[in-house]
Structures are given as C-alpha cells and as structure tokens.
Amino acid sequence: MRGQGYDGASNMQGEFNGLQALFHQECPYAYYVHCFAHRLQLTLNAAAKGVHDIWEFFSTLNLIVNFVDSSAKRHSVLRAIREEEIADLVAAGALQTGRGANQTCTLQRAGATRWGSHLRSISSLIKLFGATKTTLADLVGNGPNKALQKKAIDILNALNFLSITKSKLQDIREDGWDDLIMKVESFCCEHDIIMPDMSAPYKKATRACEQGITNEHYYRVNILNAVIDFQLAELDSRFTDNSLELLVLSATFDPRDNFRSFKSEDVCNFALKFYPQDFTSYDMLALDMECGFFVTDIHRDPRFAKTTSVSDLCRRLVESRKSSFFPMIYRLICLVLTLPVSTATTERAFSSMNIIKSKL
Structure with a gap:
C-alpha cells in the first residue's frame, strides 16, 4: 500500500495512535492524505x-x-x-x-x-x-403560522484549484465590491426590496469602532472583507500538513506547458526521498538515464500533445507502449496516482449501505 486517505478525526489522523500512524508503522511509505473534500467542508x-x-x-x-x-x-x-x-x-x-x-x-x-x-x-x-x-x-x-455533496480529479489539479481559489478570493476582496453591489441593486429592484443608501451612516452600530461609519464601509469591510479574510485564513490553516510536501513534489510530472515543471534532479530526489523501497540503486541509475530522454521523446510524439493531467499521461504511456521504454518513470507515476485527493465518494458509498441494510 502506498497511499491512504480518510477524514481528519483525531482517531484517524492522530500522529501517534491514529489509524494512519498504525498503518505507517507497518507500511512506512503508505502516505496519508487528509481528504480534500473534508478540509474544504x-x-x-x-x-x-x-x-x-x-x-x-x-x-x-x-x-x-x-x-x-x-x-x-x-x-x-x-x-x-x-x-x-x-x-x-x-x-x-x-x-x-x-x-x-x-x-x-x-x-x-x-x-x-x-x-x-x-x-x-x-x-x-x-x-x-x-x-x-x-x-x-x-x-x-x-393561514395559521405558529413556527417561523468531480468524482475524478488528480493531485496536481486539486492543488492548482486551491491556488486559483485563493487568488480569486483575493481578487474579489480588492476589486469585486462594485460588481457585487450592482447585482444586489438589481436584485432588490426586481423584488421591490428597499436597499439602504450606501453613503448614509450605518445606524445599527453596536460597537464603538462602528460609530460614524457608512453603510458601504460596514458591508464592504465588516462583512465582505471579513468573510474573505476568514476564508483565506481557514484555507491556509487547513492545507499546511506534511502531506502537501509530497503532493507538491509530485508536480514535477505535471504535463501542462510542455512539461515545464519536469526536472531530472527533482524526479530522482522524489523517488529517493519518498519511495526508497520501490527503487534499488540500479533502479535509480535507470531512472536518471530515462529522465534524460523522457521529455525529448514525449515532445516529438503528437499523441502527447494535449495531455493535461498525470492520470492522462499515465494512460497515454500505456496506450503508446512507452511504459516499457520508461519503466522507472512509469512506476513512479503509478505511485503518485495512488495518493488520494478525496475520500468523499467512498464515504457516501458506506452511507448508502445503511439504506440497503435496513428492514425495508
């Protein structure tokens, strides 16, 4: 086993007695990834x-x-x-x-x-x-009125989406207010909702720091910016674990931009640091030699022209039979693909079993 993934409960991800630690004692290279879907939730x-x-x-x-x-x-x-x-x-x-x-x-x-x-x-x-x-x-x-979860995504794309999300949130914080207020005005006009004058003083101030500020300042700074800052802080705090180092290093196989991230030294260090039992000293020499030919050969093959993901790269290596020409690189790519991004689909399957295992 080379990859394990589930949620972040203490009995699961505990450093000493958690399930991932017990697995790690038996399989030192079974790296644990806290489910991305759970972290986003x-x-x-x-x-x-x-x-x-x-x-x-x-x-x-x-x-x-x-x-x-x-x-x-x-x-x-x-x-x-x-x-x-x-x-x-x-x-x-x-x-x-x-x-x-x-x-x-x-x-x-x-x-x-x-x-x-x-x-x-x-x-x-x-x-x-x-x-x-x-x-x-x-x-x-x-009348009476008495009471008023992509199934398939690879590691590199997941990290890329995380980076893009943080960038988009920052863009909204800096330049998104005008577009947002125009949509709010249109919505209020359509449904006959009285919209407060944004230049008027904010009348519901309950704290001293809110006295004398305008409605625009309150809604923009105290709500919009506060939510975005909170969201960015949460993303930074929940995506800082050690597994991210492993995931970031796997970016060397990112096929986008003509394998711009691919570097022979990074590939060899990646295999040596994280999968030493899967590569003997002879395998490491073979891996180093393969790296010298890999990118040049891929660039000349039109079948790899539109490759956009690691899983797609692995599939095309098999289809083109290049996996037999670059067996060490293919082995390392397969190991990268064992690392789970999310386990939400698996957990939903277990939740559905409760429906099947009922008296009905």
Whole structure:
C-alpha cells in the first residue's frame, strides 16, 4: 500500500495512535492524505459560522427552508406559485422555452457535510425568491403560522484549484465590491426590496469602532472583507500538513506547458526521498538515464500533445507502449496516482449501505 486517505478525526489522523500512524508503522511509505473534500467542508463551515452576519444569514436561510419544506401543503403552495411565475415569464418572453428548460425546483438546505450545498441553497433561494416571498405572505395572511455533496480529479489539479481559489478570493476582496453591489441593486429592484443608501451612516452600530461609519464601509469591510479574510485564513490553516510536501513534489510530472515543471534532479530526489523501497540503486541509475530522454521523446510524439493531467499521461504511456521504454518513470507515476485527493465518494458509498441494510 502506498497511499491512504480518510477524514481528519483525531482517531484517524492522530500522529501517534491514529489509524494512519498504525498503518505507517507497518507500511512506512503508505502516505496519508487528509481528504480534500473534508478540509474544504470544514473551511466553509467555519467561514459560515465565524462571521456573525454570515452566520445570521445562513440561520435565516435554514429557517425559511425548514419552514417551507416541513409541510407538504406549504411545499405544494410554493410549487404552484412558481409554476404560475414561470408561465408569466414565458408569456412575457423573459424565459426561453425548450426541452428540459424551466423545470420547477424546491429550496435546498445547506448541509454540514457537502461544501457545495451552501451555494446550492443560496442559488435556490435566489431563483425562487419571488415565489417564496409570495408563499410566506400568503401564509401570513390566510393561514395559521405558529413556527417561523468531480468524482475524478488528480493531485496536481486539486492543488492548482486551491491556488486559483485563493487568488480569486483575493481578487474579489480588492476589486469585486462594485460588481457585487450592482447585482444586489438589481436584485432588490426586481423584488421591490428597499436597499439602504450606501453613503448614509450605518445606524445599527453596536460597537464603538462602528460609530460614524457608512453603510458601504460596514458591508464592504465588516462583512465582505471579513468573510474573505476568514476564508483565506481557514484555507491556509487547513492545507499546511506534511502531506502537501509530497503532493507538491509530485508536480514535477505535471504535463501542462510542455512539461515545464519536469526536472531530472527533482524526479530522482522524489523517488529517493519518498519511495526508497520501490527503487534499488540500479533502479535509480535507470531512472536518471530515462529522465534524460523522457521529455525529448514525449515532445516529438503528437499523441502527447494535449495531455493535461498525470492520470492522462499515465494512460497515454500505456496506450503508446512507452511504459516499457520508461519503466522507472512509469512506476513512479503509478505511485503518485495512488495518493488520494478525496475520500468523499467512498464515504457516501458506506452511507448508502445503511439504506440497503435496513428492514425495508
């Protein structure tokens, strides 16, 4: 075994008595990777709870979703209102028609175990905002109201997405305010929501540091920038473990930009440091010799022209039978591919077994 991956509970990733440590005692080169999906989920959950205004927003959102979905009658009312809304928009030419278009949907709940659910929850409310508003208003006036988780991605692309995400967040922090406020103004205008004057003093100040600031300053600095800073801090703190060194070193096989990252010295040091039992001294000499020919040969072969990932490179080495010409490099690439990015799909499979293993 050369790669092990699961979530970050202390009994799993503990340095001395955790499952990964016990495996490591038996297999010194079975490197542990804390599931990227779990780390992203923990990051987003922390960001959604760490800033009070954002926590209040998601709490309100969950209250709305729970209230509407907890009753089949309320759910039917929402669905009927949304169908009427779609029909009116189609008649007015505001929506295009076609096969599978304009399907009715329902509000989505933000879950604690799937990081994409927060986006789906917000998106569903935006899409159904008019119908939801009408439903709640109808219930207030006419009825009793007593209670108001890519399956396939390789290590290098995962690290690249992480870097891009941090860069995009920083771009939003520095230059994204104007675009955001324009979208908010458009949304408020569409749904008859009174938007506060951004140049007016912020009237809900509860702390001395908030006295005398404008609405724009509060929403931009105290909410938007605070959320982004919290998110960036969480990403930095949750993606600093020792396994990242192994993952970063594996970037030497990144085929993008004509194998710009490929260096013979890095390849040999990678094998020597992390997989010494898989490469004898003779194998290391062969690996060094193969590195001298590998990139030149790949550049001349048009079958590798559009290779974009390590898994794709491995597949094409087999298809072109070059794996037999570069056996040491092929072996090292296979070892890199044993390192897991995420174990979320596996855990969902185990969760589904609970449905099968029931009395039903």
